[in-house]
Amino acid sequence: MTAPPLLEVRGVTKRFGDFVAVDDVSLWVGAGEVVGLLGANGAGKTTVLRIALGLLGATAGEARLLGSYPDRAVRRRIGYVPQGLGLYADMSVRENVAFVAEVYGRRGAQVPAEMAGVADELVGRLSLGIQRELAFACALLHEPELVVLDEPTSGVGALARTALWDTIHERADAGVGVLVTTHYMQEAEQCDRLLLMAGGRLVGEGSAEQIVGDTAAVEVHVDQWARAFDVLSSAGLPVTLSGTSVRVADAPADDVSGVLAAAGIHAEVAVVPATIEERMTVLSRADATGRG
Amino acid sequence: MTGTPVVVRDLVVRFGARTALDGVSMTAQPGQVTAVVGGDGAGKTTLLRALVGRVGLSGGSIEAPQPHEIGYLPATTGSWRDLTVQENIDFVGGSYGLAPAVLAERSRRVLSAAGLEPYRDRTSRQLSGGMRRKLGVCLALLHDPTVLVLDEPSTGVDPVSRVDLWRLAAQAAAAGATVVMSTTYLDEAERASQVLVLDRGSALVAGPPAEIVGDFDVPLTQNHDAIRPEWAWRRGRTFREVWPTDPPPPDLATIAADLEDVVIARTLLRANGRGRG
Numbered sequence: 001m002t003a004p005p006l007l008e009v010r011g012v013t014k015r016f017g018d019f020v021a022v023d024d025v026s027l028w029v030g031a032g033e034v035v036g037l038l039g040a041n042g043a044g045k046t047t048v049l050r051i052a053l054g055l056l057g058a059t060a061g062e063a064r065l066l067g068s069y070p071d072r073a074v075r076r077r078i079g080y081v082p083q084g085l086g087l088y089a090d091m092s093v094r095e096n097v098a099f100v101a102e103v104y105g106r107r108g109a110q111v112p113a114e115m116a117g118v119a120d121e122l123v124g125r126l127s128l129g130i131q132r133e134l135a136f137a138c139a140l141l142h143e144p145e146l147v148v149l150d151e152p153t154s155g156v157g158a159l160a161r162t163a164l165w166d167t168i169h170e171r172a173d174a175g176v177g178v179l180v181t182t183h184y185m186q187e188a189e190q191c192d193r194l195l196l197m198a199g200g201r202l203v204g205e206g207s208a209e210q211i212v213g214d215t216a217a218v219e220v221h222v223d224q225w226a227r228a229f230d231v232l233s234s235a236g237l238p239v240t241l242s243g244t245s246v247r248v249a250d251a252p253a254d255d256v257s258g259v260l261a262a263a264g265i266h267a268e269v270a271v272v273p274a275t276i277e278e279r280m281t282v283l284s285r286a287d288a289t290g291r292g
Numbered sequence: 293m294t295g296t297p298v299v300v301r302d303l304v305v306r307f308g309a310r311t312a313l314d315g316v317s318m319t320a321q322p323g324q325v326t327a328v329v330g331g332d333g334a335g336k337t338t339l340l341r342a343l344v345g346r347v348g349l350s351g352g353s354i355e356a357p358q359p360h361e362i363g364y365l366p367a368t369t370g371s372w373r374d375l376t377v378q379e380n381i382d383f384v385g386g387s388y389g390l391a392p393a394v395l396a397e398r399s400r401r402v403l404s405a406a407g408l409e410p411y412r413d414r415t416s417r418q419l420s421g422g423m424r425r426k427l428g429v430c431l432a433l434l435h436d437p438t439v440l441v442l443d444e445p446s447t448g449v450d451p452v453s454r455v456d457l458w459r460l461a462a463q464a465a466a467a468g469a470t471v472v473m474s475t476t477y478l479d480e481a482e483r484a485s486q487v488l489v490l491d492r493g494s495a496l497v498a499g500p501p502a503e504i505v506g507d508f509d510v511p512l513t514q515n516h517d518a519i520r521p522e523w524a525w526r527r528g529r530t531f532r533e534v535w536p537t538d539p540p541p542p543d544l545a546t547i548a549a550d551l552e553d554v555v556i557a558r559t560l561l562r563a564n565g566r567g568r569g
Contacts (some may be wrong), residue, residue, distance in 0.1 A: 063399070072300050128332035155447060155476050157331020157491070158552060159559040162525040167527060183450050185479050187550065190528050226323060227467030232403075233459065234308040238441045240455055241325070241462040242483045275479075282453045 004067045005030050006146040006177035009052050012061030014044075014200075015225040021047045023200040025062070029146065034168060034178040036191030038211070038276065040284045044200040045181050049148065053078070066145055079139035079147035083154065087183065089124030096138060098121055098138055104142035109292070113136045129160030136167060153187055166192045185276055196276075198283035207230060208276055215274040220246040222267035231263040238281055249278035262279045295468050296357050296438045298343060302515070304351030307339050313354070314493045317523040320472045325465050326527045327484035329555070334490040336474040336481045339368050343472060356439060360388075363437035367444050367474075370428020377408060377427055380416060381434065385547025388435040395434070396510065402430040405463055407456050422453025426441040429460045440464045442473040445521040446480060457462055458483065489555050496558050501551050508554045510561070511535040513544040522564055525556050 002158070005028035005244050014022040022044045029035045037046045048057035052063050054070025065074045087096055094111050100111035111119045116135060119278050123131060132152065139147055152168065153161040168190075176209050180191060188194055189208060196204035196211050204211040219242070222228045232239045239246045248256050253269050274282070298320040305313040313335045320326040326334050341347040343356055344364045360542065371380045379402075385395035403409045406426040416424055420549045425445050432440060442461065446454045456482075465471045475486075482501045489496040489504075497504050513533050518524030519541070524533040532547075533540075534557040540546060549557065 034475065040452040041422060050488075065337075103458075108480070155332055156475065157334060158478060158555045159525065160331055162527075162556060166526045169529070183454075184477060186477060190526070229462055229466045240456070240458050240483070241465075277455070280451045281455050 003031055003083045007052050007064055007179060008064045009048060009058075010062045012048065012051055012058045012063065012065075014047050014051060014056070015059045020200050025197070025200075026043070026061075027195050027202060028203075029177045030181045031145070031177050032172050034172050034177050034190070034192045035182065036188050036194045037179060037181045037197065038183070038280065038282050039186055039195055039197035040183075041196040043284070045197055047179065047200075048197070049179075061291060068232060076142075077144055077146075079144035081132075081135045081139045081147070081149045081152060083150045085131055085135040087123050088140070092120050093126070093134060094119045095186060096134065097141070097160075100138040100141050106142055109141050111141070115120075115289070118248060127160070129156045129164065132156060132160075132164055133167065136164070140176075144176065146179070147171070148179045149181070151182050151184065151187065152180060154184070160232045176183055196277075196279065196280070196283075197246070199286075203283060209273075211276055212274050212279050215250055215279045216271050217274040217278050218248045218251055218253045219272050220248070220256060220260070220267045222246065222260070222265060223268070224265060227263070227282070228256045228260060228265050228267060231265060232259055238278075238285065240278075247278070249274050250282040296361070296470060296473065297355070299353070299355040300339070300441055301354075301561070302352035303339070303349060303354065304470055305335075305342055305343060305347055306350040311350075313342070316490070317352075317496055318414065318459075318488050318495075318498065320439075320469055320470050321469045324485035325461055325471045325473065326488065327481040328445060328472065328488050328490060328557060329476070329481045330474075330490035330496075331476055332490075333492065335493045339444055339490070340364075340441050340472065340474055343441050360435070361437055361562075362439045362441060363432035363435065364480055365425075365432045365442045367426045367447075370442055371416040371424060371431060374453040375416055376413050376415050377403070377419075378412040380431060381412075382425060384431045384434050396538050398436070399430075400432050400435055400500050402460070405456070405460055406430050406451075412479075415442055420450075420453070422449040424447050426453060426456055426460065426511055429457060433460065433464060437469060439470045440472070442471070444474050444476070446475060446477070453479075458526050482551050487551075489558075491559055491562065495560065495564070496555065505549060505554055508549050510544045510555065510557060512549050512553060512557065513540045514547050515544055523560060524535075525560070527552075532556075535559065 008028040010026050012025050037045050051058045063070050068074050097111050153164050195210050220228055225246055237251050240247050253271050256267050302316040303313050303316045330336050344362050345359050381399045445457050461471050487501050488498045514530050518531040524531045
């Protein structure tokens with residue numbers, strides 16, 4: 001018998017009047033895994049998360065947190081780091097730790113060893129990377145079994161970012177379940193498993209490659225990239241720029257070549273796998289048309 | 293629109309005892325997007341503020357057009373929260389003295405590229421974070437600037453709005469503007485023609501992304517554990533490790549670096565070199 005998931009929603013639907021914010025979604029997070037929940041604004045990520053944590057009732061379906069109904073007592077056993085970090089900028093590292101410890105009845109908790117050097121600095125004067133490390137340490141003070149992190153490495157430089165992920169994975173290795181909500185591909189690649197939401201539904205699950213699935217992009221190599229960009233944009237295609245090559249997500253290569261040829265632009269086009277970002281854009285365009 | 297390069301030479305900016313930028317040089321060309329990359333405290337905002345004349349120089353020089361030829365999106369704001377999209381447009385257009393017909397045509401062009409046409413009557417406050425950043429870019433573009441400077445336009449913005457933001461920046465570049473934008477995300481910087489990576493106030497590496505990656509010739513390995521933690525960093529469940537002096541163990545295959553690897557490796561080379569020297 002395997003252990004039950006730390007967080008689970010089964011067949012959850014949420015309607016606000018006529019609007020279906022979440023449509024029959026089932027997902028779970030197990031012990032020791034780092035799961036990334038991806039989706040554009042309005043995809044339903046926050047609503048699902050609120051239902052999973054018991055902060056919002058579902059219209060249909062069921063939510064379980066640490067094996068129980070997600071009430072306040074259960075919520076005390078999880079950790080949460082919001083994007084705004086929830087730290088007190090005008091208090092020192094030591095005072096922040098003491099305050100959180102007091103709230104969770106863990107008086108006497110120590111400042112993490114790697115922050116001993118800045119224990120008496122005001123949090124507002126520390127680099128964002130250190131602040132994020134501290135917020136994560138505070139969320140773990142009461143030894144939660146599950147932590148939920150909202151864009152945990154946003155705004156941090158590349159090296160500090162990998163250090164943060166190291167801390168996150170160390171905790172996962174110790175058995176903590178981690179759910180990360182993010183827009184960023186570099187955060188997505190640090191997760192063990194990804195969940196992609198669009199239009200209130202779960203539309204992909206697995207590795208980055210599995211999430212992208214068959215979605216392809218057309219890469220256009222051309223001398224006059226600026227003109228190609230203009231022409232393809234005017235044709236209503238979802239164009240982006242990658243260096244000086246132009247990319248079009250989810251459009252047949254023949255259409256792209258056709259539009260370019262009609263404008264007298266000679267270009268080499270190649271079909272390449274889409275990025276997760278492009279996949280999200282494609283889904284969200286489809287959703288906008290589908291739901292009006 | 294005539295192209296004007298922006299040339300920065302040996303720029304030094306000090307705030308009291310603190311040196312925010314220490315000898316930074318950069319050339320941003322018309323018709324291109326130049327990305328300035330770095331974490332917090334790297335000096336991105338200071339560099340961009342210096343480009344638009346909002347920070348005094350302690351040393352070095354900047355060649356850039358007059359402020360009225362520059363469009364600027366600051367890191368924090370960019371629109372007036374209590375004004376509607378239309379009122380923001382009218383206010384900024386008015387302050388540049390644009391004729392009503394010109395303003396109408398330009399606002400239609402930028403708002404439709406940003407996907408904001410349907411929201412003209414919403415206040416900036418009512419927009420999502422991504423839409424508000426797009427509005428900020430639209431306002432910065434209204435007077436058809438020859439130089440467009442965007443400070444972290446995409447931070448906290450969802451992927452769909454991010455694509456729109458890139459479209460706005462790329463369209464401005466396609467029309468001949470010199471576009472300089474900052475970001476903390478390397479996958480985003482990879483789309484720019486030129487990248488300048490800042491680390492603690494000075495340039496870590498600069499050039500076209502493909503060259504930055506191609507020029508990196510230090511052996512890089514991938515493994516489930518870090519053999520020398522001071523030279524290793526995590527990518528998901530595996531570690532990348534760089535071998536500047538010792539050769540990598542023969543049983544580990546070397547792998548090709550991407551931009552993220554190169555930036556981290558160069559940061560480590562600098563930090564560890566400094567620590568030892």
